[in-house]
Structures are given as C-alpha cells and as structure tokens.
Amino acid sequence: MPWLDVAFHRALIEAVLVGAAAGLLGVQVVLRRLSFFTMAMTHATFPGVVVAAVVGVNLYLGGAGAGLLAALAVVALSRRRGHDPSTATAVALAAAFALGVALLSAQAGFTKDLTAYLTGSILTVTRQDLGVAAAVTAAVALVLAAGHKALTYTAFDHAGARAAGYRTAAIDLGVLLLIAVVVATAVPAVGTILTLALVAAPAGAARLWTDRIGTMTALAVAVAVTSAVTGLLLSRAWDVAAGGAISLTAAAVFAVSLLLARRRY
Amino acid sequence: MPDVALRIERVTVAYDGRPVLQDIDGQVLAGETVALIGPNGAGKSTLIKAALGLVPVASGTITVLGRPPADARRDVAYVPQADTLDPQFPISVAQVVLMGRYRRVGWLRRPGRADRRIAADALDRVGLADRARARFGTLSGGQRQRVLLARAIAQQPRLLLLDEPFNGVDAVSQDALLDTIGGLKQQGAAVLISTHDLSLAHLACDCACLLNRRMHGFGPVGEVLTADLLLAAYGAAHGALYGAA
Numbered sequence: 001m002p003w004l005d006v007a008f009h010r011a012l013i014e015a016v017l018v019g020a021a022a023g024l025l026g027v028q029v030v031l032r033r034l035s036f037f038t039m040a041m042t043h044a045t046f047p048g049v050v051v052a053a054v055v056g057v058n059l060y061l062g063g064a065g066a067g068l069l070a071a072l073a074v075v076a077l078s079r080r081r082g083h084d085p086s087t088a089t090a091v092a093l094a095a096a097f098a099l100g101v102a103l104l105s106a107q108a109g110f111t112k113d114l115t116a117y118l119t120g121s122i123l124t125v126t127r128q129d130l131g132v133a134a135a136v137t138a139a140v141a142l143v144l145a146a147g148h149k150a151l152t153y154t155a156f157d158h159a160g161a162r163a164a165g166y167r168t169a170a171i172d173l174g175v176l177l178l179i180a181v182v183v184a185t186a187v188p189a190v191g192t193i194l195t196l197a198l199v200a201a202p203a204g205a206a207r208l209w210t211d212r213i214g215t216m217t218a219l220a221v222a223v224a225v226t227s228a229v230t231g232l233l234l235s236r237a238w239d240v241a242a243g244g245a246i247s248l249t250a251a252a253v254f255a256v257s258l259l260l261a262r263r264r265y
Numbered sequence: 266m267p268d269v270a271l272r273i274e275r276v277t278v279a280y281d282g283r284p285v286l287q288d289i290d291g292q293v294l295a296g297e298t299v300a301l302i303g304p305n306g307a308g309k310s311t312l313i314k315a316a317l318g319l320v321p322v323a324s325g326t327i328t329v330l331g332r333p334p335a336d337a338r339r340d341v342a343y344v345p346q347a348d349t350l351d352p353q354f355p356i357s358v359a360q361v362v363l364m365g366r367y368r369r370v371g372w373l374r375r376p377g378r379a380d381r382r383i384a385a386d387a388l389d390r391v392g393l394a395d396r397a398r399a400r401f402g403t404l405s406g407g408q409r410q411r412v413l414l415a416r417a418i419a420q421q422p423r424l425l426l427l428d429e430p431f432n433g434v435d436a437v438s439q440d441a442l443l444d445t446i447g448g449l450k451q452q453g454a455a456v457l458i459s460t461h462d463l464s465l466a467h468l469a470c471d472c473a474c475l476l477n478r479r480m481h482g483f484g485p486v487g488e489v490l491t492a493d494l495l496l497a498a499y500g501a502a503h504g505a506l507y508g509a510a
Contacts, residue, residue: 031354149367156354156361160413163317163343164368164420211355211400 008236010130011122015228015246017133018189019198021140023224025182026203027217028144028175031155035200036086037074038179040093044070045183046192047100049117054107060132060184063192067180070096075173119243120191122232129188136185140178144217151175152213189228190243197247198224201254208261223253268295268330270424270455271316276325278308278315284323285311287479293455293472295423298446300466300486301459303476304499309459312476313426316457317343330423337424339368342417344427347409352402358412359397362388365419387418390448392441407438414445425449427458431465443469463490 003009029038045063052062070092077088100117116124144151154161154171162168179199186195206219231246238245271293278286286308293299301309314320316327318334329337342365365387366380376384388394391411396404401412410430417425427446431439446456446469460466466473466486473489475482481498482489 146373149364149370150372152356152360153364153367156356157345157350157364159349160343160345160364160416162319163338163341163345163426164364165338166368207355212357213355216355 004127004130007123007125010125010127011232011242012229013130014122014125014133014189015232016225017130017137018186019202019225019228020221021133021137021182022186022195022198023202023221024137024140024144024217025178026199026201026220026224027206027213028151028155029179029199030203030207031213032175034175034179035196035204037089037176038183038199039196040074040089040096041067041070041176041179041183042192042195043093044096045180045187046117047096047103048184049187049192050100050103053117054103059187063184063187064181066096067183068177071173071176071180075176115241116191117187118191118193119241120187120189120194122189122242122246125188133185133189136181140182143174143178147171147174190246194243194247197250198228201247201250202227205254205257208257224250227253269293269328270295270297270330271457272326272328273312273316274326274328276312276315276327277323278311278320279323285478286315286476289325289474289476289480291474291480291483293424293457295455296450296453297472298450298456298458298470300470300473301457301476302461302463302466302473302490302498304461307477307498309476310428313343313428313457313459316426317341340423342420342422342425344410344413344417344425344430346429346432347406347413348433350401350409352409354402356401357397358388358393358399358401358404359384361401361412362397362415362419365416368420383421384415384419387415388412390418391415391445405435405438407434407442410434411438411441411445414442418445418449423454425454425456427456429459429461431460431462439465463495466490 029035045067048062048066049059052059073092074089150166150171154166154168158168183192183195186198190198202223203220205223206216209219210216227250228246231249232242234249235242235245269292273289273291276286276289277284289312301312303309311320315322316329316334317338327334330340362384363376363380366376366384370376370380385394388397391414393408393411393415396408401409404412414430430442434442450456458470467490470486472484473486474480475489475494475498477498482494
C-alpha cells in the first residue's frame with residue numbers, strides 16, 4: 001500500500017505543513033499584536049465553513065471567504081475615528097460563531113458533527129487537503145520572505161513607514177488576508193477555534209527566547225511543527241482528540257517558556 | 266539664494282470638515298533649520314504630516330523640493346517621537362538605522378555592503394556606534410531618539426522633519442541631537458523641528474513658525490518668539506510665564 005494511503009501518514013504530513021504555515025505567520029501576529037484579531041478571525045471562519053458544507057462547496061473557499069469578509073469588516077471598523085475596534089470585533093466574533101451554530105443545528109440529519117469544524121479531524125485529511133496545505137505554506141513563506149523588510153518596518157514604526165512611502169494600509173490588509181487564508185487552511189487539522197493555539201503560542205514562546213526576528217521565526221516554525229506532530233502522536237497514544245492534543249502541546253510549550261525564559265514582551 | 270526645500274502657501278488642513286490648520290505660510294531653505302512652535306494640539310504634527318503628503322490639504326499648496334509632497338518622499342526623512350514605538354519590539358539598533366536604506370534597496374534585494382556602511386556611519390554621527398547590537402528598546406529615551414535620527418541620516422535626505430525630538434530627552438542626548446542637526450545643516454540639509462521648548466528653538470534654529478491652528482508669526486527666531494506673539498499664540502497664562510522668565 002502506498003505510504004500516503006495510510007490516514008495516519010497523511011495526518012503527519014498535514015501536521016508538519018500546517019505547523020510550518022502557522023509558525024511563520026504567528027511571528028507577524030505576535031509582532032503586530034494581532035492575537036485577539038486572529039481569535040476573531042477563527043470564529044468568523046466557522047460559519048463560512050458550515051455554509052460551505054451545507055451548500056456543498058469547497059470548505060476552504062467558504063472558510064477563507066468568511067475570514068476575508070471579517071478582515072475587511074475589522075479594517076472598516078478600525079478606520080472610524082473615536083471607536084474602539086475591540087468591542088466591535090468581540091461582538092462580531094460572538095455573532096459569527098452563533099451564526100455557525102444556528103446554521104448547523106438547522107440542518108436536520110446533517111452527518112458531519114460540529115466538533116469536526118471546531119476542533120478539526122486531522123485523521124480524515126485527504127490528498128487534496130495536503131495539496132492545499134503545501135501550496136498555502138509555500139505561498140506564506142514566499143510572501144513573508146519577499147516582504148520582510150516592509151513587514152518589519154510597518155510592524156515596528158507604522159507612522160515612519162508611511163512617511164517613508166510604504167503603502168501601509170495595503171500591507172496591513174495583506175497581513176490580515178494571509179491570516180484568513182492560514183486559518184482556513186488549518187481547519188481540517190485543528191479546526192477553526194484551535195488554530196489560534198498553533199498560530200499564537202509557538203511565536204509567542206519563540207519571542208520569549210530571542211530578541212532577533214530571524215531566530216524567532218525559525219524557533220516559531222520549529223515549535224509549531226513539533227507541537228503539531230507531538231500532539232498527533234499523543235492523541236494516538238492516549239486516544240484523545242488530535243486537535244485538542246496539538247493545541248495543548250503548543251500551549252504547554254508557551255507556558256514553560258513563560259516560566260523559564262528571561263525575556264518579557 | 267539657496268533652494269527652497271519646503272514651501273507652504275496659504276495651506277488649510279481639515280479633519281472631517283473642521284479646519285485644524287488655517288492659512289499657513291512658510292518655507293524652509295536648504296541649509297536652514299526652522300522651529301515649529303506651538304502648544305499641544307496646535308497642529309504641529311498635522312503640518313508635518315501634510316508636508317509628508319500623508320494628510321490632504323483642503324486649500325493652498327505644499328511643495329517639497331519643487332514637487333508635490335507624495336512625489337518627494339525619497340528625499341525627505343521623518344523622525345517620529347521615540348516613545349511612540351514599542352520598546353519590546355525585537356530589533357537591534359543597527360537594524361533600525363538600516364531601515365533608512367530600505368526604500369532605496371527596494372522590495373526584493375537585501376541591503377548591501379554600501380548600505381550597511383552608510384547606516385554604520387549614521388549611527389556613529391549620533392554617537393551610538395558602540396550600541397549597534399543592543400536591542401532598540403533597551404536604550405534610554407534620548408538614545409532611541411538619536412537612533413531614529415541616525416535612521417533619517419542613513420536615508421540621505423535633503424529635508425528632515427523632526428516631531429518633538431527633545432521630549433523627555435536627557436542632557437547628553439540633547440547635546441548629541443543638537444550637534445548632529447547642526448552638522449546636517451552645514452551639509453545643506455533643510456530641517457524642520459516641531460518643539461514646545463523655546464530655549465531649544467533659540468539654540469538650534471534660524472527661523473521659527475509660531476502656530477496655534479493659525480499662524481501667529483514666521484521669521485527669524487528672535488523676531489517671532491517675542492512675548493507679544495507668544496501671548497497671542499499660547500494665551501495669557503503661558504505668555505505671562507515666558508515674559509517673566
């Protein structure tokens with residue numbers, strides 16, 4: 001039997017790919033303090049995935065589409081002066097999540113259960129899922145490498161970057177869209193809700209061990225991939241949900257780093 | 266007659282239909298340092314942003330090196346207030362200064378040896394060459410301000426715009442900033458400094474633009490920063506204070 005025909009093997013590859021994409025992007029999320037926004041994005045992705053499943057279109061398209069809409073909505077809200085975007089984001093987060101639950105419950109006799117979308121089902125990923133994850137991981141790596149000067153400048157000194165002639169609004173939106181795409185890609189592996197752990201925890205942990213962005217990026221990818229693979233192995237050994245095991249592993253690395261590392265952010 | 270680096274003609278800037286700056290005139294010549302003086306909320310930062318082409322002018326014109334502001338950014342360097350930047354950001358002093366080269370390097374290339382040497386020289390000019398490897402946030406406020414000035418120097422600009430560079434800066438860093446600005450001026454750069462420190466304006470600048478929503482005076486420092494004009498710009502309390510000093 002070909003190696004990739006074994007569900008567990010496909011799950012391993014998916015864990016590595018999704019871990020790499022989440023770790024890479026997590027650096028931008030942590031440096032730009034977008035963890036809360038990413039949380040909102042994961043919730044907004046959920047109704048998109050549900051609608052796609054109910055209507056019968058591609059789950060990635062549904063999830064990414066809903067994520068993009070959420071990103072645009074947050075940008076529009078945060079551009080209004082004198083309004084705190086966190087309240088609007090929090091409300092949108094709850095509403096989007098509620099919409100997903102309502103839609104799913106209205107679908108009598110629907111076979112796939114809620115938890116698969118919320119927390120993933122990595123053991124059921126297909127070759128097509130692997131193809132999507134590989135393409136997205138490569139694209140994220142390429143975009144971050146090509147844009148690293150502009151990304152660093154805008155994350156560090158937004159006003160200065162604007163003055164230097166960078167199109168900061170376009171760059172900000174690009175980062176948000178990248179987050180939406182990565183969250184949607186990670187749905188089969190860890191679900192919409194748990195993606196945050198794989199994005200924020202490894203980069204957050206890496207930040208505690210180094211003051212260099214290059215080192216931080218390498219560490220974040222290493223921690224994310226290791227967490228994903230370790231979580232998968234633990235879930236098989238102890239017969240617990242893979243999405244949960246992966247997220248808990250990443251969270252545990254973050255917690256240990258908080259305790260042991262000297263740096264604070 | 267030296268070139269005019271920045272020309273501001275009857276400029277009005279409005280936010281949401283409300284004018285925040287009205288009928289401003291002034292200019293900065295090459296090799297000249299101009300102080301932008303006014304109380305908090307006077308519109309100093311807004312005028313700097315307008316000169317960068319980041320805020321649209323409702324009426325009037327701003328010309329930077331003979332061009333519209335947005336077309337001149339390559340030759341203009343902006344120095345933000347150091348305390349507006351995240352001190353926890355994982356970036357070294359040398360990397361911050363090298364940012365001054367980024368726009369010239371372009372998107373895909375990496376900064377080359379020449380860029381690194383220009384950045385190192387700029388850091389040396391503000392007296393912080395020995396801190397190149399330190400994390401930006403570990404420096405004192407005054408030292409961070411000097412690093413940002415070094416980043417602006419690395420950009421090799423013809424016009425420098427500094428937003429409150431002396432706020433919360435210790436004496437050593439203040440002297441270093443003044444020395445460096447003096448050196449830039451001698452090399453022919455035009456410098457616009459917003460500040461509410463009148464003694465520094467006297468010390469560092471040739472001309473002053475006295476501002477509070479509208480212009481209360483423009484010209485040589487000694488002629489503009491007078492008790493009468495300051496009283497008009499700042500209101501009674503501050504004017505009386507200055508008169509007594």
